[in-house]
Amino acid sequence: MTNKEWPLWEVFIRAKQGLNHKHVGSLHAADYQMAIENARDVYTRRLEGVSIWVVESKYIHANEPSEQDALFDPASDKIYRHPTFYVLPEELNHM
Amino acid sequence: MEINLEEQFQKRIDEEVKIEPRDWMPEKYRKTLLRQISQHAHSEIVGMLPEGNWITRAPNLRRKVALLAKVQDEAGHGLYLYSAAETLGMSRDEMLEELHTGKAKYSSIFNYPTLTWADMGAIGWLVDGAAIMNQVPLCRTSYGPYARAMVRVCKEESFHQRQGYEIMLTLCKGSEEQKAMAQDALNRWWWPSIMMFGPNDDNSPNSAQSMKWKIKRFSNDELRQKFVDVTVAQAEILGLTIPDKDLKWNEARGHYDFGAINWDEFNNVVAGNGPCNKQRLKARVDAWEKGAWVREAATAYAEKRAKREKNKIEAA
Ligand SMILES: [Fe+2]
Numbered sequence: 001m002t003n004k005e006w007p008l009w010e011v012f013i014r015a016k017q018g019l020n021h022k023h024v025g026s027l028h029a030a031d032y033q034m035a036i037e038n039a040r041d042v043y044t045r046r047l048e049g050v051s052i053w054v055v056e057s058k059y060i061h062a063n064e065p066s067e068q069d070a071l072f073d074p075a076s077d078k079i080y081r082h083p084t085f086y087v088l089p090e091e092l093n094h095m
Numbered sequence: 096m097e098i099n100l101e102e103q104f105q106k107r108i109d110e111e112v113k114i115e116p117r118d119w120m121p122e123k124y125r126k127t128l129l130r131q132i133s134q135h136a137h138s139e140i141v142g143m144l145p146e147g148n149w150i151t152r153a154p155n156l157r158r159k160v161a162l163l164a165k166v167q168d169e170a171g172h173g174l175y176l177y178s179a180a181e182t183l184g185m186s187r188d189e190m191l192e193e194l195h196t197g198k199a200k201y202s203s204i205f206n207y208p209t210l211t212w213a214d215m216g217a218i219g220w221l222v223d224g225a226a227i228m229n230q231v232p233l234c235r236t237s238y239g240p241y242a243r244a245m246v247r248v249c250k251e252e253s254f255h256q257r258q259g260y261e262i263m264l265t266l267c268k269g270s271e272e273q274k275a276m277a278q279d280a281l282n283r284w285w286w287p288s289i290m291m292f293g294p295n296d297d298n299s300p301n302s303a304q305s306m307k308w309k310i311k312r313f314s315n316d317e318l319r320q321k322f323v324d325v326t327v328a329q330a331e332i333l334g335l336t337i338p339d340k341d342l343k344w345n346e347a348r349g350h351y352d353f354g355a356i357n358w359d360e361f362n363n364v365v366a367g368n369g370p371c372n373k374q375r376l377k378a379r380v381d382a383w384e385k386g387a388w389v390r391e392a393a394t395a396y397a398e399k400r401a402k403r404e405k406n407k408i409e410a411a
């Protein structure tokens with residue numbers, strides 16, 4: 001019998017309470033439970049995390065790299081969205 | 096159009112912009128990386144075998160837990176790297192197939208036998224040491240997933256080298272026989288370690304392109320020289336003699352000169368005729384074949400559970 005390859009999972013780890021889960025890599029597992037168990041062994045052997053999320057890779061959707069300019073360039077000329085754009089008197093110390 | 100894309104690609108590389116899986120890349124860049132990363136992954140996995148040989152015979156519990164943790168790390172390195180390679184469009188099973196049929200290579204060093212406990216010291220010190228020398232610049236390689244995998248790997252490697260060196264140090268401070276055992280291990284592992292950096296630069300045809308694409312940051316000979324330069328002092332601290340009568344400090348170059356490498360031996364081992372090639376490959380193929388029922392059972396169980404959960408939802 002030819003064995004079906006286990007699906008691919010993306011692994012996200014919360015390094016400590018208060019921080020967000022961050023993508024650390026991927027692995028193969030038969031189901032989500034095995035994915036979490038494997039993620040523990042592969043990605044948290046040295047106290048790297050306190051919580052694990054796994055998402056089957058096929059459920060991750062992303063924009064096309066070719067859309068990068070169209071999506072993100074418009075933000076680059078909107079400097080008025082940053083506090084330094086506004087010129088205020090020196091004596092106004094903390095604003 | 097094609098030329099344009101390639102120029103743009105090179106420009107991004109020159110500007111140190113990392114390449115990510117879905118970005119356009121020249122076919123040859125993809126292939127070169129796929130070969131390099133999958134070979135690297137295979138090396139980590141096959142690399143567990145020579146050391147695995149001594150886990151049950153470690154001299155005490157402290158050495159045993161350290162060796163076990165190190166070998167487990169190497170499994171992890173293999174997994175990080177396989178994942179990185181998969182982003183280039185080859186499945187895990189295809190990669191394993193290439194390893195098992197002998198189409199894909201792995202580092203030649205793992206085709207040498209581990210004859211004594213001192214080999215655990217020599218491997219950690221020299222083999223992991225050489226690997227670190229190779230891997231640190233790879234943390235800045237131009238392909239994002241490979242660079243990220245290497246950052247994780249490098250964080251873990253330093254313990255590997257230190258535990259190996261500590262084994263050597265303990266043997267060298269022990270009885271005459273123990274010191275002789277350490278020297279013997281150095282004698283056997285020195286030259287294969289030096290060969291780990293690959294062929295000389297003038298014999299390494301793809302190197303220039305890899306440097307231009309910033310897959311590699313230093314040439315084979317540069318890295319080899321660095322390794323020799325740092326290792327000589329480490330051997331002195333141990334009171335061991337590096338088995339190379341031509342090894343001497345060259346004031347003008349600011350580096351150690353060392354003797355000619357036996358490339359016939361290297362090529363012979365790469366070609367499959369090293370002392371343990373057959374044994375290593377057989378161990379991997381056996382593990383894969385004997386593990387088939389586990390993979391099948393896990394798949395069947397996952398399917399059963401998914402069905403059960405679906406029924407539960409429908410019933411609710
Ligand atoms: Fe490793």
Ligand SMILES: [Fe+2]
Pocket residue numbers: 169223226252255
């Ligand atoms: Fe290592």
